[in-house]
Amino acid sequence: MDRSSLPRYWLTxxxxxxxxxxxxxxxETGARVAVSACSAQACEALSARYPGQVLAVPGNLSxxxxxREIGETIARQWGALDRVILNAGTAEYVHGQPLEQTMIEHIVRSNLLAASFCIETARPLLGAGSDPHLVGLTSPVTYLTSLQAAGGSSLRELFETARQTLVAEGTDVTLVTPGVDSASLSVDDCFPKPAHWSAGDAATYLLGQLAERPAEVTLSVSSVxxxxxxSTAANDRQAQAAPGDSTNRSPIKGQP
Ligand SMILES: NC(=O)c1ccc[n+]([C@@H]2O[C@H](COP(=O)([O-])OP(=O)(O)OC[C@H]3O[C@@H](n4cnc5c(N)ncnc54)[C@H](OP(=O)(O)O)[C@@H]3O)[C@@H](O)[C@H]2O)c1
Incomplete structure (x- = not known):
């Protein structure tokens, strides 16, 4: 397959x-994807499964x-990017207990700060790309006013500000919002809005929607x-911790 005609992605x-x-x-479409995650192992596993298609660029994006080094690697290898999907981040459900400072810092760094670094790095690569498209997944951090204050700005505001610059440079921008929508309970919906999304279902739905390049895609649910x-670590932690009890658990998902 001639991959040179297929879009070059960076997926975090x-x-x-x-x-x-x-x-x-x-x-599976045959496209080339630069894959980022904290874990190098996960990126290398994808590289082994899809030889010649994966550029493993792991690291802590906060x-x-x-x-910057990830951007330099992509620039050296491909010279440009056509699609960037900024999905890395953390969704933490805190059951209403007061947020600890370590948790606030972790959420702001993993979501807001990491996204801002990635946008800055992706911008010139997208500018050199073909028909470029930036996609950002927001997180529940968007809805938490205390975290907006801690971060100085919400993730949504970050992407909306970036949108103004990027669109002027020819890059489309789509914001994906996992949203709580009471309408998702309606039986009269003209398209399916499942109250529970598997990761696979959400990915399939999202890629279908992104083809149209809308300004926003909502993953409507009755509860975030x-x-x-x-991830398993977060599920285990939630199962162990009684609602409202923050004493027996790590404040940070996946950490002991
Ligand atoms: N699942 C939900 O209910 C939900 C709800 C609303 C919004 N979201 C948002 O949707 C996105 C994906 O959620 P998910 O549940 O699929 O997440 P997940 O299963 O926890 O996976 C998050 C991914 O992001 C990577 N990551 C996190 N922080 C990073 C950092 N600082 N540097 C590099 N990589 C980092 C992780 O790397 P490793 O694989 O190495 O750990 C992992 O690959 C997140 O932005 C999340 O906030 C999720």
């Missing part, structure tokens, strides 16, 4: 959840130097926690 958060499902679905399952 490709190691787990919806990112892993997106990686697989995109790679570190600006790491993100009914989205695709969180």
């Amino acid at each position: 958060g490709a190691g787990n959840g919806i990112g892993a499902a997106l990686a697989e679905a995109i790679l 570190d600006s130097q790491t993100v 926690s009914s989205l695709w399952p969180l």
Whole structure:
């Protein structure tokens, strides 16, 4: 297959959840994908499964130097990007208990700061790409006013601000919002809005929607926690912790 005519992607958060499902679905089309996750192992596993298609660029995206180096690697290998999907981040359900400072820092760094570094790095690569498209997944952080204050700006505001610059440069921008929508309970919906999304279902639906390049895609659910399952570590932690009890668990998903 001549891959040079297929879009070059950078997908972040490709190691787990919806990112892993997106990686697989995109790679199945034959496209080339630069995959990022904290875990190098997850990126290397994709590289082994799809030889010649995967550029493994793992690292902590909340570190600006790491993100710059990832951009340099992509520029050296491909010279440009046509699609960027910024999915890496963390969704934490805190059951109403007061947020700990470590949790706030973790959420802001993993979602807001990482996204801002990735947008900055992706921008010139998209500018050199063909028919470029930037996609950003927001997180429940968007709805938490205390975290907006802590971050200085919400993830949504970050993408909306970037949209103004990027669109002027010829890059389409789509914001994907996992949204709580009471209309999702309606039996009269003209298209399906499942209250529970598997990662695979969400990825398939999302890629279908992205083909049209809408300004926004909503993954409508009746409850945000009914989205695709969180990672195993988060599920285990939630199962162990009684609602409202923050004493027996790590404040950060996947960490002891
Ligand atoms: N699942 C939900 O219910 C839900 C709801 C609303 C919004 N979202 C948002 O949707 C996106 C994906 O959610 P998900 O549930 O699929 O997430 P997930 O299963 O926890 O996977 C997150 C992915 O992002 C990577 N990642 C996280 N922080 C990173 C960092 N600082 N640097 C590099 N990579 C990082 C992880 O790397 P490793 O694989 O190495 O750990 C993993 O591959 C997130 O932005 C999340 O906030 C999810």
